Amino acid sequence: MEQPHRVVILGGGFGGLSAARELKSAPVKVTLIDRRNYHLFQPLLYQVATGSLSPANIASPLRNILKRQRNTSVLLAEAVGIDVKNRRVILSDGAVDYDTLVVATGSSHQYFGHDSWEKFAPGLKTIEDATAMRRRVLLAFEAAEREGDKERLRAWMTFVIVGGGPTGAELAGALAEIANDTLKHDFRTIDPAEARIILVEAGDRILPSYPAKLSEAARKMLAGLGVTVRTGVPVTDIREGVVTIRVGDQDETISTRTILWAAGVLASPLGKMLCDEAEAKVDRSGRVIVEPDLSIPGHPEIFVIGDLANFTHQTGKPLPGVAQPAIQEGHYVGKTIKRRLRGGKLKAFHYFDKGNLATIGRGAAVADLNWLQLSGFPAWLIWIFVHLFYILQFQNRVLVFMQWAWLYITFDRSARLITGKNPLPLDL
Numbered sequence: 106m107e108q109p110h111r112v113v114i115l116g117g118g119f120g121g122l123s124a125a126r127e128l129k130s131a132p133v134k135v136t137l138i139d140r141r142n143y144h145l146f147q148p149l150l151y152q153v154a155t156g157s158l159s160p161a162n163i164a165s166p167l168r169n170i171l172k173r174q175r176n177t178s179v180l181l182a183e184a185v186g187i188d189v190k191n192r193r194v195i196l197s198d199g200a201v202d203y204d205t206l207v208v209a210t211g212s213s214h215q216y217f218g219h220d221s222w223e224k225f226a227p228g229l230k231t232i233e234d235a236t237a238m239r240r241r242v243l244l245a246f247e248a249a250e251r252e253g254d255k256e257r258l259r260a261w262m263t264f265v266i267v268g269g270g271p272t273g274a275e276l277a278g279a280l281a282e283i284a285n286d287t288l289k290h291d292f293r294t295i296d297p298a299e300a301r302i303i304l305v306e307a308g309d310r311i312l313p314s315y316p317a318k319l320s321e322a323a324r325k326m327l328a329g330l331g332v333t334v335r336t337g338v339p340v341t342d343i344r345e346g347v348v349t350i351r352v353g354d355q356d357e358t359i360s361t362r363t364i365l366w367a368a369g370v371l372a373s374p375l376g377k378m379l380c381d382e383a384e385a386k387v388d389r390s391g392r393v394i395v396e397p398d399l400s401i402p403g404h405p406e407i408f409v410i411g412d413l414a415n416f417t418h419q420t421g422k423p424l425p426g427v428a429q430p431a432i433q434e435g436h437y438v439g440k441t442i443k444r445r446l447r448g449g450k451l452k453a454f455h456y457f458d459k460g461n462l463a464t465i466g467r468g469a470a471v472a473d474l475n476w477l478q479l480s481g482f483p484a485w486l487i488w489i490f491v492h493l494f495y496i497l498q499f500q501n502r503v504l505v506f507m508q509w510a511w512l513y514i515t516f517d518r519s520a521r522l523i524t525g526k527n528p529l530p531l532d533l
Contacts, residue, residue, distance in 0.1 A: 109134045109176075110446060113201055114195055115184050115375070116209035117167045119143050120411030122497075124207050125177055127439025132446065135177040136201055138194065142166055142181050145232065146496055148428060149505070151272060153235035155279035156287070156521030157512055160232045162505050165498045184210070184375060189382040189404065205406050205442055208379060208393075209435070212412035212426060215369030215390065220342040226267060226364040229276075238526055239366060242280065243523045245363045246288060249295050252359035254382070256360070262300045263361040265348050267340050268368030269306030270313070271463040274323055276365055277304040278466035281330035286321060286516035302332045303359065305350055307339035307368075312471065314425065319471040322480035326465040340368075370426055376413045383407065388415045392423065397453035398436055398441060406440075410434035416454065424456055428495065433457065462488045467513060 110133045114121045117139035125137050131427050141323035146163040153160055171177045177479035187206070187391035194201045214228030227238055242264070249261040264280055266273045280302050288297040304311065304327065309325075310320040312333060341356060348359045372391030380387050385401045386394045395401055399408045399416065411431035424430040430462045437454045444451050460474035464485060472484035479487065489509065497504045512518060 110442075111136070111204045112207065112442060113138065113203035113205070114207040114209065115139075116211060116411070118140065118147075118209060118211050118411060118431065119177075119428045120435040121209035122167070122170065123435025124209070124410070125171060125435075126177070126406075127172070127436050128442065129174050129503065131176070131439075131440065131443045133176060133205075134181060134412045135174075136203075137171065137177060138165065138182050138184060138196070138201065138385045139167060140181070140183045142168065144170060144178075144497060146501075147230070148492060148495075150229055150232070150235050151279060153232065153520070154229055154238040155276065155283060156239055156518035157279065158505060159520045160236065162501055162508065163496070164232065165501060167273060168531055169416045170497060182402045186353060187375070187379050187382055189379070189407070192406070200416070201456050203406075207408045207410065207438055208371035208375065209409075209411045209431070210375045210413055212370040212372050212391075212478060214366060215371035217296075217369060218367070219343070219520055221365070225343050225345055226348075226366040227274060228366040230370075239521070240523050240525050241365075242283070244290065244523055246295070246297060246300075247523070248362070250292050251294075258295075259301075260346060260360040260362050262295070263359065264300060264302045264365070265359055265361045266302070266304045266365045266367055267343075267348070268366065269304055269308065269311030269334070269336065271461070273304055273306070273367035274311055274327065274463055274465060276367060276470070277302055277327055277332045277334075278330055278464070279329050281327070281332050282466050282516070283518065283521075285331060287518045287521070289516075298331075303361075304332055304334045305338050305340060305348070306334075306336045308336050311336060311465060315463070315471060315473050316478055319478055319480060321474055323380070323463065323471050326469045326471075328481070330466055340465065370412065372413050376409065379409070388423070390415075398451070399438055399454050408438045410438055417457075418453060419456055427461075428458055430456055462491060464488045467516075 112133050112135045114137045143164040144167050149163045152158040167179045183197045185197050218223045246260050252258040266277050284297045284300040312320045338350040343349050376393045393409040394415045395409050397418045401407050412426040441451045462472050464470040468482045470485040470488045472479040472487050493502050
């Protein structure tokens, strides 16, 4: 009996999972490999970091998602290399052969050559990142409650977010709501509303990928929440308790015990490993430069999608590293594999931009739908609907909706738990 075509997918994020689901009825054997046993809905990760949601609300076990897809197996494993010549994925504890390979291993934090900053300014890409960030934020208030020195108290009550993209803006808005509303009656010696929340952005405006009028609307919404938005001020140094920014020709330091990083991403190192093997190229951020059909040059059997892919054939610029391009690329690759097995081919991949959404706070958001631009409460309703729609499992949609409804009515973030081995204020 002839062996079915073997498709190996590396990564269970938006791209990899979309490709796997597209192949549900195809005459292929699909193996999805991920280091985690769950799919993470990353757009809501900041809500775990700020206590609105619990990790299980935004994560779904991969085996459960794909349990009815009989042609698909899930492996909990880590890919450490790709043997392009022999069509084999090298795992940390074995190997898996493939006929077609889909690489969708995503990205991590980018500190622009200052890796030492990561210790003091954690980023937000995983559940572990989110719970560690939540821990830092809540411990800062706990430490402030016990602090007698005014200067140290001011540092504990100062929160600096680096990066004015959607993640930075959403984090800043959520932190402001925590300080102004959620913790309003929780402490006795401090007033959480006196916290300073500073959002710093090197560019001339926040949300630079949005139309200028929406960037300005977002800035005003954040200012209304008490957030200090500083643009045109690149970060030049981060050390324990201090952020240094460049203001004109002068350096300025900000004393703070809580620094949160939302300024950049770096592609998975597996992309560089793959390109070294396949003699392909990566860009400065480590993304693999792909062909119009998302394959790599000279290897039509290898596709790269999602944050790991540099696809410039449509607009001349790489597609944004958000969920929608990854989802559409995954569906396209799945359809391409099916069409190839029938002896045909698809046209080049074409991304349909459905627009961008970012929430600033309770009843406040911005929405760029290309044909329509909105801000405020209408944009917030659209943001809620779209995010609920794309959460994969029905039970998670219900849980998230209920948590949001409770938060809207009571301002209470029920998941504001300090977790970790030793939750002491000075042990950040």
